[in-house]
Amino acid sequence: MRNRQVQILSLLITFASAATLLSTPAAAQPPPFSCDPSSPSTKSFPFCKASLPISKRAQDLVSRLTLDEKILQLVSSTPAIPRLGVPAYEWWSESLHGVSNAGRGIHFDGTIKSATSFPQVILTAASFDADLWYRIGQVIGTEARAVYNAGQATGMTFWAPNINIFRDPRWGRGQETPGEDPLVTGKYAVSYVRGVQGDRPQGGGKSRGGLQASACCKHFTAYDLDRWKGVDRYDFDAQVTAQDMADTFQPPFQKCIQDGKASGIMCAYNRVNGVPSCADYNLLSNIARRQWSFHGYITSDCDAVSIMYDNQKYAKTPEDAVADALKAGMDVNCGTYLQNHTKSAVEQRKVSVSEIDRALHNLFSVRMRLGLFNGDPKKQPFGNIGPDQVCSQKHQDLALEAARSGIVLLKNKEKHLPLQRSKSASLAVIGPNANKASNLLGNYAGPPCKSVTLLQALQSYVKDTRYQPGCDDVVCSSPQIAQAVEVAKAADHVVLIMGLDQTQEREDFDRVDLVLPGRQQEFITTVAQAAKKPVILVILCGGPVDIRFARDDQNIGSILWAGYPGEAGGMALSEIIFGEHNPGKILRSLFTSWLLYLSFLKKSGRFLLLLKQEGDCQ
Ligand SMILES: *[C@@H]1O[C@H](CO)[C@@H](O)[C@H](O)[C@H]1NC(C)=O
Numbered sequence: 001m002r003n004r005q006v007q008i009l010s011l012l013i014t015f016a017s018a019a020t021l022l023s024t025p026a027a028a029q030p031p032p033f034s035c036d037p038s039s040p041s042t043k044s045f046p047f048c049k050a051s052l053p054i055s056k057r058a059q060d061l062v063s064r065l066t067l068d069e070k071i072l073q074l075v076s077s078t079p080a081i082p083r084l085g086v087p088a089y090e091w092w093s094e095s096l097h098g099v100s101n102a103g104r105g106i107h108f109d110g111t112i113k114s115a116t117s118f119p120q121v122i123l124t125a126a127s128f129d130a131d132l133w134y135r136i137g138q139v140i141g142t143e144a145r146a147v148y149n150a151g152q153a154t155g156m157t158f159w160a161p162n163i164n165i166f167r168d169p170r171w172g173r174g175q176e177t178p179g180e181d182p183l184v185t186g187k188y189a190v191s192y193v194r195g196v197q198g199d200r201p202q203g204g205g206k207s208r209g210g211l212q213a214s215a216c217c218k219h220f221t222a223y224d225l226d227r228w229k230g231v232d233r234y235d236f237d238a239q240v241t242a243q244d245m246a247d248t249f250q251p252p253f254q255k256c257i258q259d260g261k262a263s264g265i266m267c268a269y270n271r272v273n274g275v276p277s278c279a280d281y282n283l284l285s286n287i288a289r290r291q292w293s294f295h296g297y298i299t300s301d302c303d304a305v306s307i308m309y310d311n312q313k314y315a316k317t318p319e320d321a322v323a324d325a326l327k328a329g330m331d332v333n334c335g336t337y338l339q340n341h342t343k344s345a346v347e348q349r350k351v352s353v354s355e356i357d358r359a360l361h362n363l364f365s366v367r368m369r370l371g372l373f374n375g376d377p378k379k380q381p382f383g384n385i386g387p388d389q390v391c392s393q394k395h396q397d398l399a400l401e402a403a404r405s406g407i408v409l410l411k412n413k414e415k416h417l418p419l420q421r422s423k424s425a426s427l428a429v430i431g432p433n434a435n436k437a438s439n440l441l442g443n444y445a446g447p448p449c450k451s452v453t454l455l456q457a458l459q460s461y462v463k464d465t466r467y468q469p470g471c472d473d474v475v476c477s478s479p480q481i482a483q484a485v486e487v488a489k490a491a492d493h494v495v496l497i498m499g500l501d502q503t504q505e506r507e508d509f510d511r512v513d514l515v516l517p518g519r520q521q522e523f524i525t526t527v528a529q530a531a532k533k534p535v536i537l538v539i540l541c542g543g544p545v546d547i548r549f550a551r552d553d554q555n556i557g558s559i560l561w562a563g564y565p566g567e568a569g570g571m572a573l574s575e576i577i578f579g580e581h582n583p584g585k586i587l588r589s590l591f592t593s594w595l596l597y598l599s600f601l602k603k604s605g606r607f608l609l610l611l612k613q614e615g616d617c618q
Pocket of ligand 1: 306337340
């Protein structure tokens with residue numbers, strides 16, 4: 001999604017929430033659905049007959065539409081078709097690490113005000129626990145269905161997981177991915193997708209029929225640059241060899257589709273070897289649909305069709321861009337471009353109605369698989385999932401388990417950790433990431449069930465906790481070193497909570513180096529030197545940071561990497577610091593231009609390898 005639109009959208013959301021506060025809460029709306037049994041026409045429409053195969057039903061529905069109606073169904077925000085009893089549908093919703101309102105299909109303005117916020121994916125992936133990934137997917141799918149049943153969703157198609165390979169460590173969206181390993185990323189995709197869609201785990205027997213919610217493998221393909229030194233994703237042309245494509249970039253997508261049975265794919269903004277992904281017939285139709293037997297819908301990333309003409313100059317006219325995308329196999333355009341230019345593309349004979357029908361067939365099939373054309377949603381297989389399931393204790397416990405299992409102990413000199421919980425000892429908590437709950441969530445987060453900062457969680461363990469932010473923000477351009485030193489000197493133990501946040505790495509913004517921002521390093525070193533005992537350094541970040549200085553600093557006793565640990569991050573970190581949970585730890589680390597994290601998970605006896613490579617931007 002482009003930044004300006006996101007900003008406008010969040011402004012709108014701000015106004016909308018202000019309006020909700022002022023008005024009295026409305027009675028829960030019934031969820032939107034087609035084929036209402038109380039409507040007389042429903043009986044006559046074959047597309048409403050649940051006993052018929054979905055392909056027959058979709059074909060019947062498409063055959064009833066006029067060309068103008070068809071064109072309006074090719075974009076992400078589709079209008080209702082009242083004469084057929086079909087409600088409006090929103091294709092764009094997000095659920096990267098919990099049901100989110102970052103898209104347009106989900107609204108937290110009714111009974112349900114929040115959803116379980118799991119750690120950002122890069123941390124969850126570091127658990128190397130496919131069963132945990134599956135259970136997280138299940139919770140997300142269940143909460144999504146609860147939001148729909150409560151009348152707070154106009155769509156059930158979620159644009160997650162992000163399974164692009166994190167090849168370039170400076171990529172701002174690397175945090176959203178399971179990392180740089182094609183095998184791990186593929187496994188993550190399969191577990192997450194099967195969980196969200198309400199399927200059994202892989203190898204758990206025959207697939208269930210209906211979709212609990214729809215997941216989407218994105219961004220197809222070879223996308224890991226957002227905005228870097230004047231190059232952005234709309235203009236970027238990834239040069240990828242056939243071997244690298246087969247070894248690195250494609251395996252997660254193949255797994256996501258073949259083993260995960262994902263019902264959606266998103267084609268990426270970038271070109272690959274000159275061809276925009278959303279205009280690539282070989283990629284979308286030959287590889288995904290024929291070779292991998294993909295059955296689902298293909299969406300463009302937002303405005304990815306318009307950029308083929310506006311930015312990439314790949315298409316000579318807007319109509320050519322529309323034709324390129326539809327002929328390649330894209331079904332729906334996030335944005336409004338196809339709404340504006342498809343009619344003229346048909347008139348200019350660049351697109352045939354049969355190509356539009358093919359897209360609509362895929363789109364309505366997915367809506368039917370979601371059970372949205374079967375009459376009363378309460379009577380559907382997922383119809384009894386109530387609002388009490390959202391943010392349930394069980395779901396919040398899983399967010400805690402995920403945070404615990406992902407956090408990695410990078411250094412622990414002379415068994416400095418865990419700390420003893422003694423009544424008399426004092427604790428200094430220092431750093432710009434200590435007391436900001438939003439910094440725990442990562443991007444694409446929805447409103448979490450609860451907001452607890454790392455400081456608040458540590459305060460619940462140690463009565464005498466003293467806090468000093470030390471820097472105004474993670475940029476740390478003018479650190480208050482004297483104040484922080486004073487607090488550090490006086491306490492028995494010091495925890496420094498540093499690292500990155502979304503101002504340093506995010507969508508549409510890549511880093512240009514791997515070091516801590518501003519004067520953070522100087523700040524950490526000086527405070528550590530002043531403390532009575534070696535300090536505990538906690539690093540929040542999604543992409544890797546070069547902290548060789550901390551590895552070698554005798555005043556830093558322990559280092560914990562906590563990713564963006566989600567709503568339960570404070571509790572997980574406190575449990576680890578005070579020895580109630582034993583984290584995965586580093587056996588060996590090489591910090592050259594390669595950062596090699598080799599870690600061993602005691603509990604499961606599993607072995608993990610996280611390879612962080614400093615590379616060029618492809
Ligand atoms: C489509 O047309 C509308 C109305 O003229 C305009 O606001 C919108 O920006 C257009 N969309 C694109 C992607 O050009």
